[in-house]
Amino acid sequence: MHTPLCDDLGIEFPIFAFTHCRDVVAAVSKAGGFGVLGAVGFTPEELEIELNWIDEHIGDRPYGVDIVIPNKYEGMDSDMSGDDLTKMLQSMVPQQHLDFAHKILADHGLPADDLDQNALQLLGWTEATATPQVEVALQHPKVTLIANALGTPPADMIEHIHAAGRKVAALCGSPYQARKHADAGVDIIIAQGGEGGGHCGEVGSIVLWPQVVKEVAPVPVLAAGGIGSGQQIAAALALGAQGAWSGSQWLMVEEAQNTAVQQDAYVKATSRDTVRSRSFTGKPCRMLRNEWTEAWAQEDNPDPLGMPLQYMVSGMAVAATHKYPDQSVDVAFNPVGQVVGQFTKVEKTAAVVERWVQEYLDATGTLERLNDAASV
Amino acid sequence: MHTPLCDDLGIEFPIFAFTHCRDVVAAVSKAGGFGVLGAVGFTPEELEIELNWIDEHIGDRPYGVDIVIPNKYEGMDSDMSGDDLTKMLQSMVPQQHLDFAHKILADHGLPADDLDQNALQLLGWTEATATPQVEVALQHPKVTLIANALGTPPADMIEHIHAAGRKVAALCGSPYQARKHADAGVDIIIAQGGEGGGHCGEVGSIVLWPQVVKEVAPVPVLAAGGIGSGQQIAAALALGAQGAWSGSQWLMVEEAQNTAVQQDAYVKATSRDTVRSRSFTGKPCRMLRNEWTEAWAQEDNPDPLGMPLQYMVSGMAVAATHKYPDQSVDVAFNPVGQVVGQFTKVEKTAAVVERWVQEYLDATGTLERLNDAASV
Incomplete structure (x- = not known):
């Protein structure tokens, strides 16, 4: 599953893992994937502590930071404190x-x-609070990617991140949004189908991914929404994606909090x-x-x-x-994608990456055998 | 894309085309796929005319008939006329x-x-009206598959179809429904993601297909919901399906009415x-x-x-x-899947089948080259 994007980012597998847990970020990158820390919920000071910890534990591997800047809210002045x-x-x-x-x-x-x-x-869901997070992230050289989870990042922020030699990614749920991202200079488009956990659109992954790939080519696309196995990554790559972006799975690893x-x-x-x-x-x-x-x-x-x-x-x-985790279970916020139906146990992060790679090879091996048999 | 199911049914490609137009049924089967006529809306007499026409125009190829028997309605006696x-x-x-x-x-x-x-x-959406349709269909030897679009077919109907030497397929939107179908003796399970046109569930194809494959193995599964290209068929086969079931695309062919x-x-x-x-x-x-x-x-x-x-x-x-097709456009019934966003023109049926096969080979070829490059 090694795609050209892997070479651009210096990683082995195009497995992008979104998580709020620093331990998972480090474990995914060390296993050959690309960990991405969700910064929402951290003050700039807290984020600095998390990134320092990751820097110390990730070896020489790269990782990313995910922020949330939606489109402007009505009545909100972006200069406001x-x-x-x-x-x-x-x-x-x-x-x-x-x-x-x-x-x-x-x-x-x-x-x-x-x-x-x-x-x-x-x-952290505003430009006023996300900007200081970006400043913190850019002080850490191993952070080679800043992703925005909601909307096209502001033009000056994209310029600023590029000037620091890092890449920008952004999530989308339609080819229309993907086009806006690409026109704004976003380097990697993450196409998230409606199956996905967290903020998502209504169009299913199997339909959305190839539309976004076609819309923004040659900008690389990561497939999100419904990624929880190597077979699903094989499907994503068959549909033209250069890698997979996943979130739900990383709630179910031993390293997660x-x-x-x-x-x-x-x-x-x-x-x-x-x-x-x-x-x-x-x-x-x-x-x-x-x-x-x-x-x-x-x-x-x-x-x-x-x-x-x-x-x-x-x-x-x-x-x-x-x-109150025990009492609050019926009213708690449990963001997760439809892929939750596949989960049967908590695994080690490295074991998940290894499993996905093997499942990918099994799935593509089956396709190869079908083609070989048909051409006999 | 030639899978074991193709050999069972005597077809070249596992491309199953659901349509209400007899011309499309014949054209798909003649192009190497498997046309399936939707019988809803036809009286038994009308259906007989349609099937006779198909028999005359399809050569020696097989085809299917799709009926709709939902679970029982409240207060309805199945013996009622x-x-x-x-x-x-x-x-x-x-x-x-x-x-x-x-x-x-x-x-x-x-x-x-x-x-x-x-x-x-x-x-035709009741057992009382669907049963005579099945009787008509079984009089036509080239009809080798009866599919039920909604729910598990009644046990006696499955027995009756099997006794006539034909296969039974049934659509589902969850592994739970798939299990009920398999336990009832359904031969082919069609897993339709929420992207699909017509009656559908809420779980997206990328998540649903592998769950159903796992649930009913070794019963063969057809992937439905979001099929409109060879890449999407490659994704389906990577996820374990033995073929693809499609509907929306066949509204957009020259042979359609x-x-x-x-x-x-x-x-x-x-x-x-x-x-x-x-x-x-x-x-x-x-x-x-x-x-x-x-x-x-x-x-x-x-x-x-x-x-x-x-x-x-x-x-x-x-x-x-x-x-009144022109005046009714804003209130018309236009069942179609999310894949509608891919449609740019009306094509010949045979050209669609040919295009899908080529796209499939391109997609699986890309995966093969990635694997080859990675193993160098």
């Missing part, structure tokens, strides 16, 4: 929504008042147990269906707010997930 | 729903009263222009989004009825599609 932004956003959240969120949590025995102060931690409760929920879930819900982030985001997602989906209840306001409401449920 | 069933069902349709449908059509200048008498033609208006709508549509809607059949069915689907989706309007009742209401819109 983080604190001013927070105050402005807080003032925009209707009391009705806070009350409803409190009620869901209280119904599950979770003391919402105790959690409120944590409710803003994900404000995900709780046993969450990993157990993923093992039990089938592919039909996820839902694209706006109830946590305000944008459609795929996650396990539970009582939180169902409550916000009911007709008579408040509609979720937009991004980033909904997180001002849901942040307390996310905080509860961390603080 | 077609006429009694029709009367019973008509009595169950609320006037509010008929009025709402009339209003949508009237708003688009379509005289609903003129169309009502056609509103029951799709009653689809109207120019409809084909033009398909050429213009992107993959984001389809929707899973219950507004025509009562079950989630993927089609082009238009003013009919949007009207039924609005919160204040009536919710679609279940299957088969909703068709008692929507049948008049379908009739309008045939009778």
Whole structure:
């Protein structure tokens, strides 16, 4: 599965692993893939600590950092400080929504008042908060890729990253978005089908990937959404991708900091147990269906707010997930793709990479034998 | 792409083409694939005429017939005659729903009263109406496969088809349904991802196909949902399928009887222009989004009825599609998968088969070269 992009990035396998856990980033890159740390949720100071740790443990391998800068929000000035932004956003959240969120949590025995102060931690979802993260990342020479998970990165940020000698990647869910990325100078396009965990579109991977490949050629495309085996990577490469971008699988490795409760929920879930819900982030985001997602989906209840306001409401449920993992399981934020239905156990990161490579060789070997037999 | 299933069925390529047009069935089988005629909408007498025509034009090639027997409806006795069933069902349709449908059509200048008498033609969606279709099909020796598009066929029907020396296929949208099919003795499982046109589930093809393959092995699986190129067939075979089942593409061939208006709508549509809607059949069915689907989706309007009742209401819109193709375009039933975004033109059937085979060889050739380069 070694594609030209592997040579560009100095890696063995085009297996890109998105994760919030530094241990997983290091383990994937050391196994020959490319680890990418999700920076959302870290302050610049915290991010610096994480990247220093990775630098020390990753050897001479490269890795990436993933940020989230959606398109501009209405009424938001990009020069605003983080604190001013927070105050402005807080003032925009209707009391009705806070009350409803409190009620869901209280119904599950979770003391919402105790959690409120944590409710803003994900404000990395703005240009104001993502820019300092990029500055931190660029101080680390082994960070050779900055990825943006939502929308085309601003032109000056792309220029800035290129000037530092690093590459820029960006996720998309349609050929239209892919074209905007490519025109803006994005180096690697990540085409994520609607199967994917987290923010995703509605078009399935099998349809989306080749459309994006065709739209942006010769810009390399990574296939995302439904990657959880070497067979799926073989399918991606057959459809013209130069590699695979995966997230869900890395929640299910020993090196991940995900709780046993969450990993157990993923093992039990089938592919039909996820839902694209706006109830946590305000944008459609795929996650396990539970009582939180169902409550916000009911007709008579408040509609979720937009991004980033909904997180001002849901942040307390996310905080509860961390603080009370056992009690919060029915209202927790469990972002994951439909590929969750394949998970049967927690594995070592290196074992996953090795398994995927072997499965890839088995799948492409089967295709070769079919062609050989047909030409006899 | 010649798989063991090809030998079982005596075909060259495992390209299964679902279509309502007899000309397409014959053209696909003659090009080395396997044409499957959708019998829904034909009376037994009409079906007999279609199959006789195919027998005369298909040479010595085999083909299939597709029927629709969903799970039992509530309150329906399977011994009921077609006429009694029709009367019973008509009595169950609320006037509010008929009025709402009339209003949508009237708003688009379509005289609903003129169309009502056609509103029951799709009653092939029951065991009572599908059984005579199977009887007709089994009189034709070149019909070597009977496929059921919705649910596990009744046990006695499977036995009856097997006794006649033919194979049974059935569509599914989950490993759970696939297991039920396999346990019932279905010979070929068609795993259709949520990308697919017509009735479909929610799990994407890239995730669904390998799960179904694993669940029912060694029963052969056909990959459906998102098949519109040879690359997509290569992806399907990499994921363990023994062939591909396709529908949307065959709306876009010269031999199809689809109207120019409809084909033009398909050429213009992107993959984001389809929707899973219950507004025509009562079950989630993927089609082009238009003013009919949007009207039924609005919160204040009536919710679609279940299957088969909703068709008692929507049948008049379908009739309008045939009778007034130009005026009805905004309310027409245009079932199609997300793969519609790939369509740029109408092609000859044989040219599509030839193109898919070449694309398949190109895609698998690329994978072979990657493996060869990696092993140097």
